[in-house]
Structures are given as structure tokens and as C-alpha cells.
Amino acid sequence: MSRTVYVNGDYLPEADAKVSVFDRGFLMADGVYEVTSVLGGKLIDFPGHAARLRRSLKELDLTSPVSEDALLDIHRELVRRNGVVEGMVYLQITRGAADRDFVFPDPATTTPTIVLFTQAKNLIDTVAARRGIAVISIDDIRWGRRDIKTVQLLYPSMGKMMAKAAGADDAWMVEDGVVTEGTSNNAYIVKDGKIVTRNLGNEILHGITRGAVLQFAREAQMEVEERPFTLEEAKAADEAFVTSASTFVTPVVSIDGVALGDGTPGPVARRLREIYIDESQKAAL
Structure with missing residues (x-):
């Protein structure tokens, strides 16, 4: 069964999920990520991961395209749609797509890219x-x-x-x-x-x-x-x-x-x- 993933505001089948070849995460590793565990269909340590995400974004002068409350909702919705009981939710935010340049693109005209997906995995009995x-x-x-x-x-x-x-x-x-x-x-x-x-x-x-x-x-x-x-x-x-x-x-x-x-x-x-x-x-x- 194909997973549902989240890309820039849309829930999509993983085969239909696309990110620009000009995305700075791909070209420059210009992005941050978090991984939140799921046990019993619920998120583990989510407030801590959200706080560290804020810190990582700030250190790289990046802005999240969604609020923290919305981020929690997206995590929960992905867990629900994919029926994840035990596993992880991966989140990545990059500076977005722009012409390749070492200089950061203008944030007023470049929207950050946000991607989330789940991975079912045995975490307790390993x-x-x-x-x-x-x-x-x-x-x-x-x-x-x-x-x-x-x-x-x-x-x-x-x-x-x-x-x-x-x-x-x-x-x-x-x-x-x-x-x-x-x-x-x-x-x-x-x-x-x-x-x-x-x-x-x-x-x-x-x-x-x-x-x-x-x-x-x-x-x-x-x-x-x-x-x-x-x-x-x-x-x-x-x-x-x-x-x-x-x-x-x-x-x-x-x-x-x-x-x-x-x-x-x-x-x-x-x-x-x-x-x-x-x-x-x-x-x-």
C-alpha cells in the first residue's frame, strides 16, 4: 500500500509527491529535519522536537511555513492516514526552490519547502x-x-x-x-x-x-x-x-x-x- 505524504500543504500518494530540482535542500543541504517516534499511534516527545526545530530554523535564518499547532495536526493526520501504530514521522524544511546561488534567496519571494512522511517500524521489541x-x-x-x-x-x-x-x-x-x-x-x-x-x-x-x-x-x-x-x-x-x-x-x-x-x-x-x-x-x- 502506498503511503500518504505531505508536501507543501497537500496530502499526496508518495508516487505523486514532487519537489523541485532547484530546491536548496537538494542542491545545498540547506535545510533542517526532525524525526518523531510513534508508539500506540501517538507521538513521543513532540514538544521537544518542535522546540528543537524552532531553534534549528532560527540558527539558519529559516522560517517554518506552518505554525507549531498546524505541524502537530499534520503529524497526527499522517499517522492516521497511514495507520501507523509504531514507527516514525520524518519532517524536513528547506529554504525552498531558487536559482542555484551560494547567497540565500530573498525570503520575500522564496517559500520554504516542507515535507513529511511516515515510516512503520518496530521500536520496542528489537x-x-x-x-x-x-x-x-x-x-x-x-x-x-x-x-x-x-x-x-x-x-x-x-x-x-x-x-x-x-x-x-x-x-x-x-x-x-x-x-x-x-x-x-x-x-x-x-x-x-x-x-x-x-x-x-x-x-x-x-x-x-x-x-x-x-x-x-x-x-x-x-x-x-x-x-x-x-x-x-x-x-x-x-x-x-x-x-x-x-x-x-x-x-x-x-x-x-x-x-x-x-x-x-x-x-x-x-x-x-x-x-x-x-x-x-x-x-x-
Whole structure:
């Protein structure tokens, strides 16, 4: 069955959805995106994703073509039309279509492009959550504003392919000797019961799932330290995990072939995953 997608105000069969070849998202990666999870047909952490979208747009001097309330309605309508019970809604806003030029087009005459589509996907009961994932380390050579959720995803894609070639599941990026984040997730280690994760800054994405998980961890009386950690620290950790909208809390069981703990998902990651799924479902929209 063909999905219904949303393009610039219209709900269309995916085969009929079109975006101009002059769109700056295509030509310049001049756009931002968000991914919101769906559980039980409801949206997870939508207010956080909407807030980060506003921030990303502001940082790139972009304007949303729809209001936040309208955006929520569009998400819900796509979930309804596509019968999504578990999965994700992808949103992308670009600066719009204009003659190719490095200079931004006049916003008075160029309307931003907005596209949304759904992806049905099993998010709760996954092999990765049950078994944990293996990661490798790679150099972080991305641009310096990783806090803006732009559509510039070539290097993260390359990182995932490097991991695949190495027989691993994902990659953690390392810069100046410390771990920044995963290719599409925030990274954490656990040592002596303490959760350690990179502090917020321009170097990493300000993960919405990250923020929720850390809040839940503190409410559960878990100790959290936000600071950079080295690759060596990570390999000597008792356990590790990643968080993202599409993976929630997923244990990491090895780094560069070095097993963490006994090589199986650790208790902190398992418990945080349970808490996050339970609490997020309660607050879903």
C-alpha cells in the first residue's frame, strides 16, 4: 500500500509527491529535519522536537511555513492516514526552490519547502535492544555546528557504512581524543553506576531523547555526569548505551572489538529503556 505524504500543504500518494530540482535542500543541504517516534499511534516527545526545530530554523535564518499547532495536526493526520501504530514521522524544511546561488534567496519571494512522511517500524521489541550493539570508533570530521539538526548527513552515512564493513552495528565519532556522539545518536558510558555523557555544546546534537532520559535517570536517583569522555574510558566502562528518537535507549556491548562488562546489555541501560518507554507512552500526544 502506498503511503500518504505531505508536501507543501497537500496530502499526496508518495508516487505523486514532487519537489523541485532547484530546491536548496537538494542542491545545498540547506535545510533542517526532525524525526518523531510513534508508539500506540501517538507521538513521543513532540514538544521537544518542535522546540528543537524552532531553534534549528532560527540558527539558519529559516522560517517554518506552518505554525507549531498546524505541524502537530499534520503529524497526527499522517499517522492516521497511514495507520501507523509504531514507527516514525520524518519532517524536513528547506529554504525552498531558487536559482542555484551560494547567497540565500530573498525570503520575500522564496517559500520554504516542507515535507513529511511516515515510516512503520518496530521500536520496542528489537534485536538491538535485546542483544546490544557493537560500535567502532571513527574520526569526527563534520562541520562545527552539530547542534543544528541539518540535512547534512553524508558523513554519518559514511560512518554507518564503515561500521558495516567492519562487522559492527554503528560508529562513535572521536574528536581531540574524546567521544562526541554516534552517527545518529548520543553516546553514554556507565562506570561504577555513574552515567557519563558529553555535555551540550556545538559539538553534539541536543538530543530530545537524551534530555528525557537524563531527566528520568535523575528522578530514579541515578548519578549523572555531563562531560567529555575518552575512547579509553569508554572501553574500560562497565556498560554503555546510545539514545535517539528511533532507538530509545539501546545498549552498547562492545567498542572496537572490546567487550564491555560481560558483553551483554547492562542493567542501567536496560532499566533506563524500560523507564523511558513507560514514561514517554504516558505523555504521548
